[in-house]
Amino acid sequence: MANTERTPGVVAGRLAAEALAENFGDLNTPFDGHEALVAADRCYFCYDAPCITACPTSIDIPLFIRQIQAGQPESAAKTIFDQNILGGMCARVCPTETLCEEACVREAAEGKPVEIGRLQRFATDAVMAAGVHPYDRAPETGKKVAIVGAGPAGLSCAHRLAMNGHKVVMFEARSKPGGLNEYGIATYKTVDDFAQAEVDWLLQIGGIEMVYDHKLGAGDLTLDALTEKYDAVFLAVGLSGVNALRAEGEDHAHVRDAVDFISELRQAANKSTVPVGRDVVVIGGGMTAVDAAVQSKLLGAEHVTMVYRRPWDRMSASEHELHLATSKGVRIITGAAPTRLTGGEVVTGIEFAYTEDGPNGLAQTGETFTLKADQVLKAIGQHLDGAPGVLDLDGGKIAVTGPGRTSQTGIWAGGDCATGGDDLTVTAVAEGRDAADDIHATLMG
Amino acid sequence: MADLTSDFIGIKSPNPFWLASAPPTDKEYNVRRAFEAGWGGVVWKTLGEAGPPIVNVNGPRYGVVYGADRRVLGINNIELITDRPLEVNLEEITRVKKDFPDRAMIVSIMVPCEEQAWKDILPRVEDTGCDGIELNFGCPHGMSERGMGSAVGQVPEYIQMVAEWCKTHTSLPVIVKLTPNITDIRYPARAAKVGGADAVSLINTVSSITSVNLDTMSPEPSIDGKGSHGGFCGPAVKPIALNMVAEIARDPETAGLPISGIGGVTTWRDAAEFLALGASNVQVCTAAMVYGFGIIKELTAGLSAWMDEKGYASVAEVSGRAVPNVTDWQYLNLNYVTKARIDQDACIKCGRCYAACEDTSHQAISMSPERVFEVIDAECVACNLCVDVCPVEGCITMEELAPGAVNERTGQPVSSDYGNWTTHPNNPATRAAE
Ligand SMILES: Cc1cc2nc3c(=O)[nH]c(=O)nc-3n(C[C@H](O)[C@H](O)[C@H](O)COP(=O)(O)OP(=O)(O)OC[C@H]3O[C@@H](n4cnc5c(N)ncnc54)[C@H](O)[C@@H]3O)c2cc1C
Numbered sequence: 001m002a003n004t005e006r007t008p009g010v011v012a013g014r015l016a017a018e019a020l021a022e023n024f025g026d027l028n029t030p031f032d033g034h035e036a037l038v039a040a041d042r043c044y045f046c047y048d049a050p051c052i053t054a055c056p057t058s059i060d061i062p063l064f065i066r067q068i069q070a071g072q073p074e075s076a077a078k079t080i081f082d083q084n085i086l087g088g089m090c091a092r093v094c095p096t097e098t099l100c101e102e103a104c105v106r107e108a109a110e111g112k113p114v115e116i117g118r119l120q121r122f123a124t125d126a127v128m129a130a131g132v133h134p135y136d137r138a139p140e141t142g143k144k145v146a147i148v149g150a151g152p153a154g155l156s157c158a159h160r161l162a163m164n165g166h167k168v169v170m171f172e173a174r175s176k177p178g179g180l181n182e183y184g185i186a187t188y189k190t191v192d193d194f195a196q197a198e199v200d201w202l203l204q205i206g207g208i209e210m211v212y213d214h215k216l217g218a219g220d221l222t223l224d225a226l227t228e229k230y231d232a233v234f235l236a237v238g239l240s241g242v243n244a245l246r247a248e249g250e251d252h253a254h255v256r257d258a259v260d261f262i263s264e265l266r267q268a269a270n271k272s273t274v275p276v277g278r279d280v281v282v283i284g285g286g287m288t289a290v291d292a293a294v295q296s297k298l299l300g301a302e303h304v305t306m307v308y309r310r311p312w313d314r315m316s317a318s319e320h321e322l323h324l325a326t327s328k329g330v331r332i333i334t335g336a337a338p339t340r341l342t343g344g345e346v347v348t349g350i351e352f353a354y355t356e357d358g359p360n361g362l363a364q365t366g367e368t369f370t371l372k373a374d375q376v377l378k379a380i381g382q383h384l385d386g387a388p389g390v391l392d393l394d395g396g397k398i399a400v401t402g403p404g405r406t407s408q409t410g411i412w413a414g415g416d417c418a419t420g421g422d423d424l425t426v427t428a429v430a431e432g433r434d435a436a437d438d439i440h441a442t443l444m445g
Numbered sequence: 446m447a448d449l450t451s452d453f454i455g456i457k458s459p460n461p462f463w464l465a466s467a468p469p470t471d472k473e474y475n476v477r478r479a480f481e482a483g484w485g486g487v488v489w490k491t492l493g494e495a496g497p498p499i500v501n502v503n504g505p506r507y508g509v510v511y512g513a514d515r516r517v518l519g520i521n522n523i524e525l526i527t528d529r530p531l532e533v534n535l536e537e538i539t540r541v542k543k544d545f546p547d548r549a550m551i552v553s554i555m556v557p558c559e560e561q562a563w564k565d566i567l568p569r570v571e572d573t574g575c576d577g578i579e580l581n582f583g584c585p586h587g588m589s590e591r592g593m594g595s596a597v598g599q600v601p602e603y604i605q606m607v608a609e610w611c612k613t614h615t616s617l618p619v620i621v622k623l624t625p626n627i628t629d630i631r632y633p634a635r636a637a638k639v640g641g642a643d644a645v646s647l648i649n650t651v652s653s654i655t656s657v658n659l660d661t662m663s664p665e666p667s668i669d670g671k672g673s674h675g676g677f678c679g680p681a682v683k684p685i686a687l688n689m690v691a692e693i694a695r696d697p698e699t700a701g702l703p704i705s706g707i708g709g710v711t712t713w714r715d716a717a718e719f720l721a722l723g724a725s726n727v728q729v730c731t732a733a734m735v736y737g738f739g740i741i742k743e744l745t746a747g748l749s750a751w752m753d754e755k756g757y758a759s760v761a762e763v764s765g766r767a768v769p770n771v772t773d774w775q776y777l778n779l780n781y782v783t784k785a786r787i788d789q790d791a792c793i794k795c796g797r798c799y800a801a802c803e804d805t806s807h808q809a810i811s812m813s814p815e816r817v818f819e820v821i822d823a824e825c826v827a828c829n830l831c832v833d834v835c836p837v838e839g840c841i842t843m844e845e846l847a848p849g850a851v852n853e854r855t856g857q858p859v860s861s862d863y864g865n866w867t868t869h870p871n872n873p874a875t876r877a878a879e
């Protein structure tokens with residue numbers, strides 16, 4: 001008999017194929033032409049618009065919306081890409097409710113901002129669907145730059161450098177480009193293999209050589225080797241280490257890192273092959289925890305509970321994302337820290353202690369409760385793994401000043417692995433772009 | 446409850462809303478439906494001479510200008526007068542009038558500028574039992590090239606002459622419909638009055654090209670790759686029509702000449718404005734074409750509710766109320782001083798007032814790093830552009846400075862006296878007189 005939501009244990013195929021297709025389809029339906037015009041008409045074309053300031057890549061939002069109004073989504077897309085070459089992905093994944101749309105004066109006026117994210121998607125999709133790449137490469141400068149990590153930061157940096165005529169070689173540990181766009185972002189935010197399509201489109205600029213399955217720090221790929229061979233190095237390795245719970249029983253089977261679960265899900269062509277528990281407990285309060293919880297539910301888990309050790313308002317996931325989670329049936333418990341995982345070979349439950357803020361930080365009250373769990377997903381943060389020893393760190397990340405300059409001349413860093421900014425796709429894009437501009441200025445001195 | 450009944454040059458109708466001569470009044474089927482919906486009267490689609498019917502284009506005949514969300518702001522048409530045989534129209538008019546005796550039935554006519562042509566058609570029109578005729582001197586396209594429509598309406602002498610013929614050959618009340626495609630609307634209106642017309646109606650459509658197809662380089666609507674100018678109507682032409690109505694209402698030579706107001710009437714408010722500026726009733730075309738006859742319920746209920754609120758008992762009481770307040774620029778009180786005031790609690794910090802004032806020559810609004818926008822009284826000329834561009838209604842207002850208060854822009858106290866340009870010291874004419 002086929003599996004259902006009530007089948008015990010960690011099993012695949014809890015839902016029928018149609019239900020899965022529906023669940024993992026596009027979360028935000030794209031605008032059609034008329035809807036885009038109506039939405040664009042709501043923009044006031046503010047003076048020195050607050051939305052521009054709120055966008056980490058400083059896209060000239062009123063200008064691109066006006067271009068949509070004027071019937072030229074292609075020009076609108078150019079305005080977006082000039083500032084943010086991954087504007088297509090950002091239109092899908094940016095938490096706009098805490099960025100541009102939060103700053104929109106219509107949010108202040110009536111609680112309904114101009115739908116900037118969806119308009120951005122309308123414009124960028126128009127260009128990408130046409131297969132047009134609106135940039136030409138400058139004549140070769142003869143300079144060579146190595147980029148490590150082909151996530152948003154690396155790709156953004158690579159495009160800008162290539163456009164300026166430099167030769168770029170990207171070293172990527174995985175066998176596919178995109179970083180978390182490909183392995184992390186929730187499935188329903190980036191459907192139809194968009195991450196790969198976007199990279200293919202970006203690489204049309206030319207002058208970028210992709211080297212996959214090459215990890216910095218493994219084999220003969222060392223920072224020394226790169227600085228020797230290249231005129232500049234940009235590190236954009238993200239945060240590949242996953243924080244441990246440090247709770248008893250963490251080694252039971254079916255206790256795993258949420259990012260691994262998400263990555264397996266993202267890579268599965270057929271979602272009915274991805275196993276999920278009946279009673280899933282996700283630990284954490286960020287975007288990763290929400291994505292893991294929601295997607296467990298969408299795979300057909302009967303009960304999904306997300307537990308965060310601090311109070312509700314301290315969760316880094318936005319209200320919008322938390323609302324998405326609860327609307328999909330995820331239960332959210334805050335103010336409880338895991339103390340012990342129970343079970344034999346496989347996990348069967350997890351015990352929590354209530355917490356409260358005290359003079360010495362967060363303290364357990366002594367009161368506990370236990371949740372039934374046949375799968376536990378850990379989403380309590382990622383950290384930088386294997387940072388080259390020669391670089392100064394700050395709070396576990398590569399310390400940078402200004403546009404991504406590390407403590408070593410000739411080495412830049414950006415994205416999640418470097419200090420500064422939030423850990424968001426759009427921030428990574430901005431940092432990659434700014435580092436590229438600085439590298440260009442330095443090399444062309 | 447306000448009394449909406451209308452008496453326009455002796456023609457009675459249950460309300461002052463008539464459908465203008467246009468496609469919605471081109472046949473019995475439409476007009477019956479209009480009357481059933483509640484319209485007070487119709488001006489039947491313009492009739493031409495007996496004989497072979499008029500020929501229209503067989504491609505698109507409308508061009509359009511849109512506002513937000515494809516709201517129709519204006520329509521341009523290249524349609525001609527009725528293309529149905531005269532006999533058919535006359536029979537239908539007779540039948541409908543018989544079935545709706547309480548509604549106004551006006552017949553619009555356009556025949557060549559020869560007395561015989563008018564002499565031939567007028568008795569036949571009179572036989573329908575209609576209440577009056579409207580002379581179409583307005584069509585800016587198609588008929589004008591044949592010496593009719595606006596070709597007549599643009600020559601005051603012709604207007605007077607045709608009006609006289611009509612008054613001679615029929616006892617029906619005569620309304621002359623005016624074209625706006627002229628420099629000074631008072632001349633044709635005066636000619637109509639001198640010719641004996643009982644009333645004028647205005648405006649007909651404004652000569653226009655609504656848009657150009659940038660691929661084919663043809664004006665729209667395009668007929669096989671070519672376009673021709675058409676006539677523009679709808680909300681976009683209302684300001685032009687209101688001014689022309691007011692000009693006639695306050696011209697001493699035409700004062701008292703009844704006016705049927707036409708041009709962009711879309712809601713009860715538009716109608717009230719036409720009435721206030723001197724019209725005795727209104728005619729509607731575009732709004733009925735875009736939204737259908739059902740809008741009459743909003744028009745009548747809205748006008749009635751507003752009249753009740755203001756204590757106006759009849760339509761006639763509203764008519765002309767604003768005319769005494771329409772004056773020439775030179776008589777405006779230059780000692781009336783206002784300043785813009787921004788309600789900081791209502792402000793949503795869009796900065797549109799700042800951009801507008803900054804780039805429109807006054808630089809009278811300051812912007813702080815925290816996006817607080819404030820009016821600099823010493824620079825504010827009180828143009829009210831900021832009020833106009835502010836998306837929040839009521840956020841920016843114009844506040845009158847009390848007499849005695851110092852106008853920071855001029856450094857002078859505000860005078861309590863009325864003072865206009867004719868007496869202003871900067872006026873060369875004033876100085877010459879000294
Ligand atoms: C589950 C999840 C959901 C998220 N959802 C959102 C969201 O909805 N919206 C949003 O804005 N942000 C979201 N984020 C955050 C966002 O994905 C990251 O901030 C962003 O991807 C950072 O980009 P990056 O280029 O710095 O790093 P990454 O995207 O992590 O890319 C780093 C790349 O470097 C490679 N690499 C690592 N080490 C090495 C090495 N030693 N040698 C060679 N290559 C190496 C990796 O394989 C990877 O391809 C999410 C993150 C997670 C984990």
Ligand SMILES: Cc1cc2nc3c(=O)[nH]c(=O)nc-3n(C[C@H](O)[C@H](O)[C@H](O)COP(=O)(O)O)c2cc1C
Pocket residue numbers: 465466467468490491520522524525526527553581583584622648649650677678679680682707708709710728729730731732
């Ligand atoms: C398609 C169309 C055909 C028209 N035909 C006539 C006509 O035959 N005779 C006439 O006097 N006016 C005609 N008009 C002008 C209207 O009667 C009216 O004066 C004008 O449209 C302005 O009013 P509105 O803004 O309410 O449409 C026509 C208008 C349109 C749109």
Ligand code: SF4
Pocket residue numbers: 784785801802807808809810820821824825826827828829830831832
């Ligand atoms: S009224 Fe005119 S001059 Fe005065 S602040 Fe407003 S826009 Fe500027």
